[in-house]
Amino acid sequence: MSFNLMIDDCGLVDFPTHGNKLSWxxxxxxxxxxxxxxxxxxxxxWHDLFPKSHVEYLKMVGSDHRPILATIDNKIPxxxxxFRFDKRWIGQDGFSEAIKRGWLxxxxxxESNVVDMIRKCRHEISRWRHENKPYGKEKIAELQKALEExxxxxxxxxxxxxxxxxxxxxxxxxxxxxxKQKSRxxxxxxxDLNTKFYHATTKQRRAINRMVGLHDKTDNWxxxxxxxxxxxxxxxxxxxxTTSPDDFxxxxxxxxxxxxxxxxxxxxxxxxxxxxxxxxxxxxPEKAPGPDGMTALxxxxxxxxxxxxxxxxxxxxxxxxxxxxxxxxTNICLIPKTERPTRMTELRPISLCNVGYKIISKVxxxxxxxxxxxxISETQSAxxxxxxxxxxxxxxQEMFHGLRTNKxxxxxxxxxxxxxxxxxxxxxxxxxxATMRKxxxxxxxxxxxMKCIKSVVYKVLINGQPRGxxxxxxxxxxxxxxxxxxxxxVQKF
Numbered sequence: 001m002s003f004n005l006m007i008d009d010c011g012l013v014d015f016p017t018h019g020n021k022l023s024w025x026x027x028x029x030x031x032x033x034x035x036x037x038x039x040x041x042x043x044x045x046w047h048d049l050f051p052k053s054h055v056e057y058l059k060m061v062g063s064d065h066r067p068i069l070a071t072i073d074n075k076i077p078x079x080x081x082x083f084r085f086d087k088r089w090i091g092q093d094g095f096s097e098a099i100k101r102g103w104l105x106x107x108x109x110x111e112s113n114v115v116d117m118i119r120k121c122r123h124e125i126s127r128w129r130h131e132n133k134p135y136g137k138e139k140i141a142e143l144q145k146a147l148e149e150x151x152x153x154x155x156x157x158x159x160x161x162x163x164x165x166x167x168x169x170x171x172x173x174x175x176x177x178x179x180k181q182k183s184r185x186x187x188x189x190x191x192d193l194n195t196k197f198y199h200a201t202t203k204q205r206r207a208i209n210r211m212v213g214l215h216d217k218t219d220n221w222x223x224x225x226x227x228x229x230x231x232x233x234x235x236x237x238x239x240x241x242t243t244s245p246d247d248f249x250x251x252x253x254x255x256x257x258x259x260x261x262x263x264x265x266x267x268x269x270x271x272x273x274x275x276x277x278x279x280x281x282x283x284x285p286e287k288a289p290g291p292d293g294m295t296a297l298x299x300x301x302x303x304x305x306x307x308x309x310x311x312x313x314x315x316x317x318x319x320x321x322x323x324x325x326x327x328x329x330t331n332i333c334l335i336p337k338t339e340r341p342t343r344m345t346e347l348r349p350i351s352l353c354n355v356g357y358k359i360i361s362k363v364x365x366x367x368x369x370x371x372x373x374x375x376i377s378e379t380q381s382a383x384x385x386x387x388x389x390x391x392x393x394x395x396x397q398e399m400f401h402g403l404r405t406n407k408x409x410x411x412x413x414x415x416x417x418x419x420x421x422x423x424x425x426x427x428x429x430x431x432x433x434a435t436m437r438k439x440x441x442x443x444x445x446x447x448x449x450m451k452c453i454k455s456v457v458y459k460v461l462i463n464g465q466p467r468g469x470x471x472x473x474x475x476x477x478x479x480x481x482x483x484x485x486x487x488x489x490v491q492k493f
Contacts, residue, residue: 016210021039023035023066025064052071082293082466089129102123143164214228232334239422240473241472248430263371264441264442271363277303279366280296283296310356327356330458429450429453432453433449
């Protein structure tokens with residue numbers, strides 16, 4: 001306890017580590033004991049100077065301690081900075097005008113579409129940001145200088161002083177909000193300027209999550225960015241390669257056609273402005289963006305300006321069954337399942353889609369919800385409105401209680417727990433299509449769903465940078481509350 005307090009008091013942060021951190025092995029009371037006795041610590045300033053440094057725990061040979069090898073490197077390869085929409089821009093002078101210039105300029109071009117408008121908005125916002133520096137350290141330094149000048153000038157009024165003071169408070173607040181968002185810290189409520197804490201949390205999280213190497217399929221350890229990219233791309237390419245099944249007759253034989261003509265008419269109706277707006281505003285405004293860098297907050301705040309074009313995008317898709325494939329470019333974010341993952345199986349893939357595609361997906365999902373209870377049996381509770389998964393938990397508990405306590409069950413019954421490894425990623429697209437057709441969905445609806453599934457192209461985020469290119473022909477990386485989850489539920493019916 002006192003050691004941890006000393007670490008906190010000194011402001012020390014652990015090095016990112018690789019290998020078995022239980023660095024000491026010994027015996028206590030006749031039993032083997034392992035613990036972490038050896039570590040490398042440094043201050044935040046030191047980590048700023050050497051951002052790529054890490055520690056490797058080596059094999060335990062000739063001693064009861066593992067040697068630790070510290071790699072000290074202050075060079076991180078510079079990569080192209082990715083555009084990310086920042087909520088601090090909202091309300092700043094000139095920001096709305098920059099969005100209008102970007103969005104409305106492309107409306108005069110008959111060949112342009114929403115993807116081009118978003119791209120132009122990015123360029124206009126980036127130019128505005130570069131010219132104005134509306135926030136951050138530069139803005140705070142500028143306001144601090146102005147405040148000092150006013151305080152030293154006896155001719156300036158109290159109103160001038162109050163105005164600059166208020167602007168400085170707003171700049172501090174914006175900076176705190178920025179680092180709070182970057183730190184992903186949810187448990188600490190906004191306090192009195194926690195910027196330093198959030199900044200430290202962000203740096204520590206980045207250091208911990210930074211991948212220094214991966215084991216490839218032959219168990220070789222690779223450390224370069226290009227080598228790790230190849231490991232990730234090969235892994236997902238193998239996972240998303242179809243086995244080309246062609247006969248689902250026996251599997252689909254027991255599925256009834258439950259979707260009526262009335263259901264199909266409701267599913268395939270034109271989209272209204274209210275429906276599209278509801279789909280957009282159901283999204284969390286600050287979730288991580290897709291490859292275009294725009295969060296749902298941008299679309300929500302710009303809705304009066306962009307609503308006509310977004311509604312046109314949705315209805316064009318519902319009429320033609322097609323959209324610009326750039327809309328479905330998707331980044332795969334790798335979330336560690338373990339503290340220091342070294343294999344692709346220890347990383348959980350999450351898809352980061354563009355909001356334009358999410359709106360299409362969400363509209364279709366909200367429509368699918370209305371008929372989901374007809375498609376899925378009562379024993380399947382997840383994702384079906386009006387059903388509780390807790391019912392299944394209670395039934396399972398009663399069954400296991402009976403197996404343990406009922407004498408008539410002994411020697412006659414057994415419980416088998418089954419799980420499907422990478423269930424989402426192994427779903428065959430042909431089976432999805434055949435299942436929907438057997439259930440009675442209209443051909444136009446099936447075409448919409450298959451377009452959403454088949455048009456995806458993935459890139460993998462390696463230390464924050466999109467790398468490689470994966471064109472799948474089966475499976476889908478899960479995305480909570482959007483199409484994959486509901487389609488997977490339908491297949492379990």
